Amino acid sequence: MKATNRLEKIINLCFWLSASVIAGIFIIIIGYIAVKGFSVVNLDFIFTAPTRAGKEGGISTTIIGTVYLTAVALLFAVPLGVSTAIYLEEYARRKSRFARLVNLTAETLAGIPSIIFGLFGFVFFVIFLNLGWSILSGGMTLAIMILPTITRTAQEAILNVPHEYRENSLALGASKWQTISKITIPSAAPGIITGIILSIGRVVGETAAIILTAGSSLGMPLSLSDPVRTMAVHLYILALEGISLERAFGTAFVIVILIIIINYMAHLSLRRLSHLSS
Amino acid sequence: MANDVKIKSTDLKVFYHDFQALYEINMEIKENNVTALIGPSGCGKSTFLRSINRLNELIEGTSTKGQIYIDEIPLYDKDIDPVNLRKNVGMVFQQPSVFPMSIYDNVAYGPRIHGVKDKAILDEIVEKSLKAANLWNEVKDRIKSPATGMSGGQRQRLVMARVLAVEPQVILMDEPASALDPISTAKLEELISELKNSYTIVIVTHNMQQAARVSDYTGFFLNGALVEFNRTDELFVNPRDKRTEDYITGRFG
Ligand SMILES: Nc1ncnc2c1ncn2[C@@H]1O[C@H](COP(=O)(O)OP(=O)(O)O)[C@@H](O)[C@H]1O
Numbered sequence: 001m002k003a004t005n006r007l008e009k010i011i012n013l014c015f016w017l018s019a020s021v022i023a024g025i026f027i028i029i030i031g032y033i034a035v036k037g038f039s040v041v042n043l044d045f046i047f048t049a050p051t052r053a054g055k056e057g058g059i060s061t062t063i064i065g066t067v068y069l070t071a072v073a074l075l076f077a078v079p080l081g082v083s084t085a086i087y088l089e090e091y092a093r094r095k096s097r098f099a100r101l102v103n104l105t106a107e108t109l110a111g112i113p114s115i116i117f118g119l120f121g122f123v124f125f126v127i128f129l130n131l132g133w134s135i136l137s138g139g140m141t142l143a144i145m146i147l148p149t150i151t152r153t154a155q156e157a158i159l160n161v162p163h164e165y166r167e168n169s170l171a172l173g174a175s176k177w178q179t180i181s182k183i184t185i186p187s188a189a190p191g192i193i194t195g196i197i198l199s200i201g202r203v204v205g206e207t208a209a210i211i212l213t214a215g216s217s218l219g220m221p222l223s224l225s226d227p228v229r230t231m232a233v234h235l236y237i238l239a240l241e242g243i244s245l246e247r248a249f250g251t252a253f254v255i256v257i258l259i260i261i262i263n264y265m266a267h268l269s270l271r272r273l274s275h276l277s278s
Numbered sequence: 279m280a281n282d283v284k285i286k287s288t289d290l291k292v293f294y295h296d297f298q299a300l301y302e303i304n305m306e307i308k309e310n311n312v313t314a315l316i317g318p319s320g321c322g323k324s325t326f327l328r329s330i331n332r333l334n335e336l337i338e339g340t341s342t343k344g345q346i347y348i349d350e351i352p353l354y355d356k357d358i359d360p361v362n363l364r365k366n367v368g369m370v371f372q373q374p375s376v377f378p379m380s381i382y383d384n385v386a387y388g389p390r391i392h393g394v395k396d397k398a399i400l401d402e403i404v405e406k407s408l409k410a411a412n413l414w415n416e417v418k419d420r421i422k423s424p425a426t427g428m429s430g431g432q433r434q435r436l437v438m439a440r441v442l443a444v445e446p447q448v449i450l451m452d453e454p455a456s457a458l459d460p461i462s463t464a465k466l467e468e469l470i471s472e473l474k475n476s477y478t479i480v481i482v483t484h485n486m487q488q489a490a491r492v493s494d495y496t497g498f499f500l501n502g503a504l505v506e507f508n509r510t511d512e513l514f515v516n517p518r519d520k521r522t523e524d525y526i527t528g529r530f531g
């Protein structure tokens with residue numbers, strides 16, 4: 001009895017330690033970035049454009065660049081990914097060869113390093129389609145990169161919608177599409193949104209694939225065919241080229257804040273959505 | 279009127295892939311009556327019920343032979359649209375599954391699907407259906423709150439209201455009381471007796487007292503076949519088949 005009790009305690013302690021280490025690392029990193037970044041971050045830093053390659057001025061154009069690229073990537077990837085998920089879960093016969101092929105592709109694509117998508121985007125969008133380094137090239141490349149995540153999380157979410165919902169809806173005389181659009185997708189929405197958040201995180205944190213396809217221009221983008229620099233790319237260049245470590249941390253701080261805001265907003269919308277189903 | 283045949287099944291056979299779940303079912307179900315289907319679990323009661331609103335065909339690998347008529351219209355004809363059919367044949371399942379939306383939206387779901395947009399009309403349908411399901415007084419003050427916060431018995435009556443809102447002619451019920459406590463069950467049975475004036479009701483139950491209490495006709499299924507079908511008072515007092523007698527006296531099942 002006593003021996004098992006002590007063993008239980010030790011095991012408990014081990015898990016507690018692992019959890020504390022994770023929390024500790026996280027707090028140290030965020031704290032360090034906050035302390036280092038805080039001195040440069042103010043409203044000016046956020047709202048003015050960088051000058052002298054980022055040595056002076058703020059990061060406004062890179063914030064805009066990040067938002068544009070993310071928006072374009074989501075605009076392509078969300079409708080495509082969610083429709084694919086609906087097709088696979090609701091229409092395709094589970095064992096059909098096509099469904100298995102699509103599933104396998106999505107699974108494989110999810111594990112491919114982003115730089116490979118970047119290389120493909122560079123050759124295909126930038127050079128072959130002659131779109132140049134641009135928001136469009138970068139956005140579409142990122143869309144391909146996040147497509148597997150969006151598709152697979154949406155599939156999972158749709159699969160988790162209780163079968164009884166569908167049966168009840170159909171038994172009330174709803175058509176298949178009415179059932180999907182009025183019952184299945186709304187019920188799956190929280191899961192679908194989670195996938196979108198994960199994807200936004202990946203886009204915001206991406207560098208190499210973006211440099212290859214959207215360039216790294218510090219100018220204010222005026223159209224989809226303009227090149228842009230995102231915050232993460234800016235941070236990377238500031239640090240790598242020794243332009244200003246201080247400003248690199250300032251940029252990092254803004255990225256972290258942005259991610260926290262996105263997560264928080266997503267959390268709120270999830271709460272609103274699941275409010276009814278809880 | 280009450281003796282008109284509403285639903286007629288002729289030589290109905292249902293297969294799940296190679297497995298035959300129903301053998302030549304012939305049955306005539308009378309209008310504005312309650313017909314109970316009894317029998318041990320796995321004997322095909324649900325399969326039969328689900329062939330009346332063609333819900334079986336949503337499962338991959340099912341096939342149906344023979345025919346079912348409602349008002350002499352053959353349901354398995356090529357030009358019958360099952361979506362249309364299901365507007366006329368409502369169904370209540372074993373587990374009351376309310377949609378994750380408000381009480382109001384649950385009841386309004388069917389009418390909205392079928393094109394009712396006017397808010398005043400929807401309000402009226404919702405109130406009427408909840409009243410008919412004996413639920414109105416309990417929920418009228420929180421009709422916009424989530425339906426998922428209701429008790430099991432209330433959920434089952436909400437599901438009833440949701441079905442009634444579509445104004446079907448036939449209501450199928452698959453063991454609707456099996457997840458309910460005795461008080462909720464009594465309320466549901468009372469509701470069934472009220473509804474039979476306006477609807478043709480087919481109810482699956484493995485509770486024989488319940489069948490005896492609520493139904494006018496009873497069919498006894500065994501191993502995919504309809505062993506006996508008769509007036510409920512006849513079948514329970516004077517079973518013609520030995521197997522029926524064994525079942526209702528509790529010798530198996
Ligand atoms: N989806 C299905 N696939 C294969 N067999 C099934 C399926 N549904 C029911 N069956 C089989 O058909 C028979 C009748 O089932 P069911 O109609 O559900 O019986 P009951 O409702 O009387 O309990 C059972 O043997 C059951 O195993």
Ligand SMILES: [Mg+2]
Pocket residue numbers: 320323324325452
């Ligand atoms: Mg059953």
